[in-house]
Amino acid sequence: MSVRDFMSGNVITVPPETKVSVAVNIMKENNIHRLPVINDGELVGLVTQGTIQAASPSKATSLSIYEYNYLLNKMTVTDVMETTVRTINAADFLEDAIYEMRKYQIGVLPVMSDGAVVGIITNNDILDAFLDVTDYNEDGTVVQVFVEKDRTGVIFDIGKIMAPKF
Template sequence: MSVQDFMTKDVVTVTSTTPIFDAIDLMKKHDIHRLPVIDNGKLSGLITEGTIAEATPSKATSLSVYEMNYLLNKTTVGDVMVKHVKTTTPDALLEDAIYEMRENNINVLPVCDGTQLVGIITNNDIFDAFLRITGYNAGGTRITLQITDDHTGVLAAITSLLAEKNYSIATIVVNPMELSTIIELQIESRSTDELQQVFEKAGYTVLSAVLTNNH
């Protein structure tokens, strides 16, 4: 899985000379919380709701409404943007992007191919990726198996068993634990009880077998 498979490609941007009020209007119009700043075709910064809030005079200020509006009208994106922006590349592993975001406590990474901005990936894109990987949006049956004797060929045996019974697998998630391995399968069938019996008869420990709905 690479960043380009999950990033937002249609990116709304501003320039460093864009007035703050215009940037705010763009965020509201597109229901987004941050905007990459592009100057001369290159990424030069990032502006977020947080950086705008920090630049806005507080209610405790002694400035009048007129003075505050005058000040904000003169403020541009370049005055308050984050200039040292962490980025990623479209062919980077999704896991690397997640790690970068976690390590730097940030919710967004602009995606650059060389000097050109080609997308943006946010925490919401990561959530969507997780839902897709786990097959959450696909209807069918979620089977959770506990494998205490993990060895080469376990997945092959499971897939062969399902193929023999003419069941189609939507997704497989393997979660290695300390004393066992948990395997979750999203199967394109609503025959939950039958599927549980298939695995139990084959000697597998079924932790759960639940019906999932399309979302």
């Protein structure tokens, strides 16, 4: 299974000069939490709800809502984006994406092909892949077989045992 099989392919991106308030609206309108930042066709950063929140004044601030909105309209995604962005190739195995996400404790990987962002894969995409692989939404019986000593022909032998039962 490749990353391409489970990534979200219609990735929405923004240029670096995008106002943070615009990025927030794009995320809300599209029900997404992350936006790759693209400059001249190249991935230069990733803006997330978390990076925006980290750059925002705390709730204990004395700023009025108008002052807060003014600040959001002044800041661009360049001011709040993460610039060290881990990526994965669309042709890589799904397991490679899982490994990268766990190793670096991140919830998203922009998916690359020929130097361009072609998709995005998130924790939720990984969970969907797991449900797909386990046929969770399918009627039937799941059989798990543990083979103590693997050898050539073991799957054939298991098939011969199982065939008369079904």
